[in-house]
Amino acid sequence: MAVLFRWLLRLATAAVVLSVLGIGVAYYLASRSLPDYDKTLSVSGAAAEVEIVRDNSGVPHILAESDADAFFGLGYAHAQDRLWQMIVLRRTAQGRLSEIFGERTVRTDTLLRRLDLYALARQSVQAQDARTTDALRAYAAGVNARITEINTESLGRGAPELFLFDAPMAPWQPADSIALIKLMALQLSAHMSEEVLRARTSWLLDDPDRLADILPDMPGSGVAALPSYASLLPAPLQRHAALPGKEMPRFLAAVPERGLAGASNVWAAAASRSAGGGTLMANDPHLGFTAPSIWYLARLQLQSGGVIGGSIPGIPAIMVGRSENLAWGITSAYMDDQDLHFEEVNPENPEEVRSPEGYVPFRTRKSIIEIKDAAPITITLRWTENGPVLPGSQFNLEDVTPEGHVMSLSWTALSGEDTSASAAVGLMMAQSVEEAIEVSRLYVAPAQNLTLIDDEMVAMKMVGAMPRRDPAHQSRGRLPSPGWLEQNRWQGVMPYSANPEFLAPEGGIVGNTNNKVIDRPFPNHVSFDWGDSQRVQRWQGLMQGRKVHTRDSFIEAQLDTVSPAARTLLPLIGRDLWFTGEAAEEGTPERRRQRALDLLADWNGEMSEHLPEPLIYAAWLRALQDRLIRDELGPLAEDFDHVEPLFIERVFRNVNGAGVWCDVIRSAEVETCSDIARLALDDALLWIAEHHGSALESLRWGDAHAAVHEHPVLGEVPLLRYFVNIRQSTSGGDHTLMRGRTSGKDPAPFQNVHGAGYRGVYDFADPDSSVFINATGQSGHPLSRHYDDLGQLWRRGEYIPMSLDIDLARAASVGITRLVPK
Template sequence: SFADIDDSAHPLSPFAPRGFAGASNAWAAAASRSASGGTLLANDPHLGLSAPSVWYLARLELGSGGVIGGTIPGMPMVLTGRSDRLGWGLTSAYVDDQDILIEELNPANPKQYRTPDGFKDFEQRDSIIQIKDADPITLTLSWSDNGPILPGRFRDLETITPPSHVAALSWTVLSPSDTSVSAAIGVMKAQTVAEAITAAESYIAPAQNLTLADRGSIAMKTIGAIPRRDTAHQSQGRMPSLGWQKENRWQGRMPYATNPGFVSPAGGILGNTNNKMIDRPFPNHVSFLWGDTQRVQRWRRLMQAREVHTRDSFIEAQLDTVSFTARTLLPLMGAELWFTGEAAPEGTPERQRQRALALLAGWNGAMNEHWPEPLIYAEWLRALQDRMARDELGPMADALTHVEPLFIERSFRNIDGAASWCDVRQSAPVETCADMARLALDDALLSINETYGTQLESLRWGDAHQAHQDHQVLGEVPVLKHFVNIRQSTSGGDNTLQRGLTKGSGPNPFANIHGAGYRGVYDFADPNSSVFVISTGQSGHFLSRHYDDLAQLWRRGEYIPMSLDEGLARAASVGVTRLEPLK
């Protein structure tokens, strides 16, 4: 049965690991905030890094004209890019579009489940999986009215599912009439912001924030189905609920007009970093959980720092490595440590702590690959959260692979008594957050010494924060892996606009494994000045010089031009490859 398949760590699981949801940045400026007098748009979607990249640069010729930008091979559309008149970009909207519902089985017939109107047969289908050098496996797939039945071992669902019950998944992406592809093609054909918003109405899932700019206006619209829930829903979708209770079942989708949208804002600037966009009470909410509370703070600062923006200022923001998190937390963590203590002999923990604090005191928070401070800060923060959480959570603290900045900040500011997290409950003394900060810094410096064994001043963040762009098929093959995998020192971090999400666990916890595989900046005062880049190259063949020729440009924060003018494109080409069907 399907229960033989384990959770998301299983290679056959269709579910991504927790903690690595899609993310992105997108922002736009109206002509009134542009030095060139034309609208501006920037977008860099964040996905898991791989070689070849998920993204492929392409130009498509439609009946409505040419479009150019980032595509995903196999999908007949430019997902982020521009036409001659319109630019568009995507960020993950974090819409609350999944619910788990517990279905009660019929004691007399386990192929039936309870509904508001009595027992009903599951829809079932056998799926045969062929396995090389082994017998095939037959999986029996089942569906209720609420969605597909999940295996009990997935995310340990069986531990919360009563006997004679199963869990079903309601998810907008499972819609039987998904018109998302045709909607995306409609956006490509649109000539104005208004036309693009109208075309996106039939988009279903996964929900996105669509950022738009035409030659005269800018807009942002959340596209995708938002479930309509009953005000009497037992758990508001936050926890598994009873699937046979009518009030827990979805009642269609919310009207598209109620999806968050912002057209031609008065300030002339709009953007999204997966941050909270709108605050509405249940059941009109968009989400209970958002993807960013940190990057947006730095983005606002950069946008407000200039009266007018340019293509280059948008590029500068896209490549910004300053961590708002570091600038917020370090003053709290070091409040009782900066420039204190007596002189200590070389080689002592006290002396090492003083050297680390002296470096951090003069640091501006930039997660620069060439500097030691980002690594010291990252190790310190990681050790601090572990010390604060482990005595309360025990082994469950292992699940906290990434630092939660708001948890640290609220604890150090003692918001609603959160400073109690700093006290080690299993010890008699009452430890303060300053005590935890000092102990965690010593932990971090010990870990750095054991891992790198070098002077603090000689450390490089980029040595720990290498981008792991690995081949998904050949990346583990001995010898061959050295040819197909692309490893590069990179700047940025978990909460910088130039995002490089760290792995969070294992022997290389700061490895960069999730970031902007595509970057694009479009200037509609001079559309041909727009720039693009992907993180590897255009070829999927590791022996091709185009397998990784864009990777160094991407790492250095450089871009390439692309033009909708076919003559210009052919004039600069290095060759032409023709794909022709067999006669």
């Protein structure tokens, strides 16, 4: 027995020693790729010395004698801190993820290959102006200088992830940066999914008023009646709409789920509305949370002056920020820049598709997808005159595609002459609002609301190509339509002057929360679907509540957590429940309901992470909407996983008979809306008790509404996920200015998954008092102190200085890198 014990002890000791050695070796290899910020390096590709001063937050301040060398320095800095992120984004755009991740990314690769974004990006290189071409080439040279350094000095392959997912690092090309802009356009475009959902929902709701309830138009006039989807089809279509939608795999998904296709806030005040006498702007673009954030803070010294703000690794531009004379912010415009068409395949020849002139051949090309640990697959890419053909397995297209037809996509980003990169580079060099608006006519996709301030003027201009549709278009772009009919096809794009524009408004303030910005009749309508009907109400009140604003009042608005939806809806749904219950014993459902109603009665709608009321409210509204729509939509109700305040309001105000949703079709009784509200509250309290405990006063919204910045690759790996994911308790919600979009998915439906990865506030009364922040940190390396050092500041609503004063950066630098030409 003693001998056995000694051998077991020896084996256990050996196992511990080997584990420690393994961890040590892994740490050593991973730490080799930690960038050294304090060094001098001889490089190829720079014309003169480039100096990169990293301040205490890891923000690079890049100084160079020419613009080309400044972009070279930005490429080098991006590759130092975010090389793995850049590699994954490039592979996503190329449709080459499966080469390193295997079969689970085949669907994503197949979609990107069919869209052919990378081939279009390569074509678009030739369309750029000279200064952008120089910037793209210099930036690529800077990235490649870092890759060369990694290879020659054995710097741990450049990122720890590359030890786990072995893949060659191909040199960076100018087309790669353009492809990333197109990939961002894909992640910010949602109209295709809305068309499919509207078509599927219309199968179950014969009454157009009921369809308008659950898929409401933004308040305002101008929307006429649409045809039913069935009337557009050449033959009856088997109805699959009773089934829930099939989602894209979450792992490295290139297309976000419904409601997560981009949002943002921006507002600006003229000098007349500023206490300091200078123009002001606040901007916080919203995207899905990742670790690291998609945003990277940087400063460039160009010949036109200093530029500072948020960049996206892989793209040689400051996408949001300011220069010495201009500041710019963006929000998703929600322009309807996508249309689906069902195309008739020739029954006599499957290689032909119907056009206005008769059957014509598909444009086709073979494409091979290499798959790690599996045989490669060959797919045939097919294009019609309207755009690429998408497989029925994507976006639930098979549910709305007639037999003998395929579905194609028209989309402004599918251009081989995409000059969006030239617009981004030109914007950094613009010296005035007028100059910025002029250069931004080069934007193609994604469509954005571009808000601008200079020393004197504030303005907002929608930028991006707007499709020109025939006034006789059968579905007005809201439903898939027959692609062979001339009136359903695009007729080019509208002139830039047709894009909405607001210059120097009389009130001195412009802004956007993804709300409806203009009400024009079709086909000049811009869009029927917008991203916000609630936050804008709160924003209007905060802006008009003060005669003049300051940097701090703009920060206060940016961090505001009061939900106008809660303030509107609670009095409606609880009007027959407040203070009407009879005395009930402790522990009974009636007593829990009374306690919940008492809490909500005294609540002001603030979605604070420390309060219980936001969780009770959110759970109640979620249960209420499900009860209202479940019997009409069946399993399709799963696709409506976020509360639509306009729907709830229409139902409880009985707008156009919307109160009929409260009656359960399959029951003998006629239920009232108060009945459903009471039952839904009991549902919510039961759910809360099961997931968060029954002590209502002890609940914290922040426990349910935690922001999880997940590593896109390692975030689901056991043990590693605790080191690479960043989790933070947060305030806000779906309808607050400090927006924290919830997942809507069980088992954590209120997890914060989408919000402001970047915040910036710019004050031209004192430009160097401007501030900014990103949601995680500058580095993509989990062992770096800059991986998450900005995250806690972001969570608390704090910022870091946004100064162009290089002496301030030097005074608190953590290192200076000098890139010297060979």
